[in-house]
Amino acid sequence: GAGVSQSPRYKVAKRGQDVALRCDPISGHVSLFWYQQALGQGPEFLTYFQNEAQLDKSGLPSDRFFAERPEGSVSTLKIQRTQQEDSAVYLCASSSDRVTEAFFGQGTRLTVV
Amino acid sequence: TQLLEQSPQFLSIQEGENLTVYCNSSSVFSSLQWYRQEPGEGPVLLVTVVTGGEVKKLKRLTFQFGDARKDSSLHITAAQPGDTGLYLCAGESYNTDKLIFGTGTRLQVFP
Numbered sequence: 001g002a003g004v005s006q007s008p009r010y011k012v013a014k015r016g017q018d019v020a021l022r023c024d025p026i027s028g029h030v031s032l033f034w035y036q037q038a039l040g041q042g043p044e045f046l047t048y049f050q051n052e053a054q055l056d057k058s059g060l061p062s063d064r065f066f067a068e069r070p071e072g073s074v075s076t077l078k079i080q081r082t083q084q085e086d087s088a089v090y091l092c093a094s095s096s097d098r099v100t101e102a103f104f105g106q107g108t109r110l111t112v113v
Numbered sequence: 114t115q116l117l118e119q120s121p122q123f124l125s126i127q128e129g130e131n132l133t134v135y136c137n138s139s140s141v142f143s144s145l146q147w148y149r150q151e152p153g154e155g156p157v158l159l160v161t162v163v164t165g166g167e168v169k170k171l172k173r174l175t176f177q178f179g180d181a182r183k184d185s186s187l188h189i190t191a192a193q194p195g196d197t198g199l200y201l202c203a204g205e206s207y208n209t210d211k212l213i214f215g216t217g218t219r220l221q222v223f224p
Contacts (some may be wrong), residue, residue: 004155029209033212035214040199040219041216041219042117042119042201042214042215042217043156043201043214043216044214045211045212045213045214048138048209048211052211054127055210055222056209056210056211070114091155091156093155093212101161102146102158102203102212103157103158104148104155104156104157105155106153106154106155107153107154107155
C-alpha cells in the first residue's frame, strides 16, 4: 500500500494476556518508529529501527515490551502479560533514509480489561 | 518524559479568530516538525523547519522556528472548523534520529 498500515486497529486484551501489534511501513523506508500515545497526549517514543537493527529501545517501559523487525520491513511490537496501564494507542511511523519526516499509521488502540 | 512543552493545552475559539500555539524546550533541535492529528487517525505532517529563525507559510498557517532552535510557534489566521484537531510539535535531536513529541494542543473551532 501507499501508506503505513497497522493491524489490528483495535485490540481488547484481558490482563495478563500477550498481544502482538503489526506495522507495515511504506515500501523502501529505512527507519521505523514505535510510539505510545495516551488519550489527549502527545506520542511517547518507544523504540526505533534502522533496517533490521534496533538502534534505540530506551522508551520501552518495561521488559514486557519487545519489538522486532527481522527483515528490515514489517515490524511487530509484542507486549507480554499486559497490564491496565498498557492501554493506549500504539503508533508506528516510517521515514526514508535521509529524511526524518515521519509518516504515521492509524495506530492500534489497545484496551486491557 | 516530554522535553517539548506546548501551550496552550486546550483552545476553543470561534470561526474567523486568529490563534497561536507555542512549542518550547530547553533542548536544541536539528529540525522541528508540526503535525495535526484527528480522532482515530495518526498524526499527519504539516511542515518541517530546519533553520533557526525560519518562517514557513502554508495557506493560513504560519510556522516559525526560534533563532536558538529551541522553540517554535504555529499561527493560524481566520480559523475554520476544519482546523479542529490535536496539534503536535516534534523535535529531532542532533545525536539521534528519533522524534520527540510535544505535549499537544487541542484546538476546537466553532462555526
